[in-house]
Amino acid sequence: MDAMPVTFSQEMSAWSAQIQDAIEQYEQSMTKIQQLAIGGTAVGTGINADPHLSEKCCKHMNNLTGMEFKPANNSFQAISSQDAALILSSSNKTLAVALTKISNDLRWMNSGPLGGLGEITLPALQPGSSIMPGKVNPVIPESVCMVAGKVIGNDLTITHAAQSGNFQLNVMLPLVAHSLSESLSLLSNACLSLADKAIKDFEVNQDNIESMLSRNPILATALNATIGYETGAQIVKKAYQEKRSIIEVATEMTDLDSKTLAELLDPVKLTRNQ
Template identity: 60%
Template sequence: MSANNESTNNAEDHSNKTRIESDSMGPLEVPINALYGAQTQRAINNFTVSNLTLPEHFIRALLRIKQSAAFTNANLELIPKDIGDAISSAANKLLAMPDLMQHFPVDVFQTGSGTSTNMNANEVLSQLANQNENLSCKVNPNDHVNFGQSSNDVIPSCIHVSAAIAIHHQLLPALEHTVETIKCKANSLEGICKTGRTHLMDAMPITMEQMLSGWSAQLKQQITMLKQLQPSLFQLAIGGTAVGTGINTHPQFAQRLCDNLSQQTGILFRPNPNYFAAIGSQDIAVNVSGVLKAIAVALMKISNDLRWMNSGPLAGLGEIALPVLQPGSSIMPGKVNPVVPEASAMACAQVIGNDTAITIGGQSGNFELNVMLPMIAHNLLSSISLMSNSLLMLADKAILDFSVNRDNLNEALDRNPILVTALNPIIGYAKAAEIAKKAYKENRPVVDVAQEMTDLSRQELLELLNPLKLTAGGL
């Protein structure tokens, strides 16, 4: 609670002024213009670890949950209606603020339940609500804003809500856009044949369209996996309160809150059927992170394929040319690098690292509470953002407009001795190997060597060794 006295180290500098706030541990100085109170200030003082705060997606989900809680508690006549309305109005004001995050300064690396962030929201909402002078009583951060709740069910619920919204509005659209971009690009490359590679070594030919279809299928598989996980993500811990028993909350509170939250977001949230699992573990977050890691693995493969095909332009593969976006070197004039696939690959590496941390965090469900919730929330939302942005960047700035160097593709195909594989059923593996070795050694087209070493006519060989025909498979 606020006291009227204030202190200042410099009467001329308003930013140094403080007010006195109190909590159950006693009085504490807080910046005079801060919307938060004593508990938030204690967290700021205690957790000077990273200068990283929880993502804005998370804070917005937290405010929506608090708004729905106030609405629900007021309708259940558990708090006065004017108090519920004031809290709801305060949440709307915060959600509309362009500088929202200045009011939520608590470090990610804090108490493992996220209690400091929960109380940060409670204090900010009560402070804003109390600006209404016509209330029946003063809004209290614990007794009103946090009524029927615990950090232990609010923060896990925020993880699910914020991740569900980000996946629905960002990640899935980004995946679908990238799949469609790949599909359109593949269609534009129909009939273009290239040397396939296994172990980075020359192999049987494939078409560009076939190669890109592999990329598309990888991403489609992850879309399927995400959609399968979404119903579990829509189940919330809210209503379980401290340890999963629902102590100090109305039996209808959780369902009504979820109904209100669903109306706000357009996503069908519902109470988790088992609060003990919802509060004591983070298995769903670990599962979602696993899919994000799989997306990162797929995207890194696509990025590296692009980088390799673009390598050169003279001493590399030189099969494609990525769009020229910026100078590539501060010392080598004219050099251009595959900057977008490189940026994408780095984002993928970060997501894979985030997944490792989330996996360790998921193991930290000690008895009735997981105690790495803020880190899990931060990493999960960071991974969703990194993959959403990287997918769009790679699709629009690399895949959409790369050009194909047909001369290089055809030259490599003509000299590829591995094409002799198509003759195996006719002349046998051993004879085909002899032809391949001689073609390699003499650096000659395989069709010329095969004509010398077999009874097949040139016309038959040209038909049998036609690269585009070989991409269709079969005998």
């Protein structure tokens, strides 16, 4: 069902906030993934290893990578569990879910041109349908949704692998590493594609949006405080049945002049609770 209007900047601010939350979750997961079990040797006791091996290795790796690796707080736990990998995988899933939401919003807004919303036009990246001439599919949002499905599946795979440790041994580390690496690579490419080939250059269909707004009965919500709910509902019903604009019908059914109605029903003001 239709609800109150929002601006494109408001909609995109929601996308931005979702991505920022995902970034913050990644940053938190890094504090765990950078704790290494190295130096714990076979079972966490550090048998046959230099007592300072873990510190020396972490320092050397930090110099090479610019990362902040450090010895795990508990080498027995670090060897026997894959909690850090699981936390990172959860961050992947969070981002995948956010990208799916954004992609689906884009697909809905791009739907049409006549049988859908038609609020935006995404860049055409392919000739079109092999069956229907001129039909252009939202291939980037669609591909991002497929990536998200794969990442969510990989998260379940990593969950299964992480719970398969027995005492101080987990033989499924190759599966964890492969799934994490694949998900990170897929998400990285998906983010770039969605930003550069979909969001960056989509066009807003201003005329279509204004036409839909002017005829949308939901605008009468703004009149509740002035004319009351019941009268507003009657205006909505009449406008919808007769396929006329709210302002036109409200002019006939209330004592408000067209200028006052135009101010009350201004969609921009409705997005600011004015």
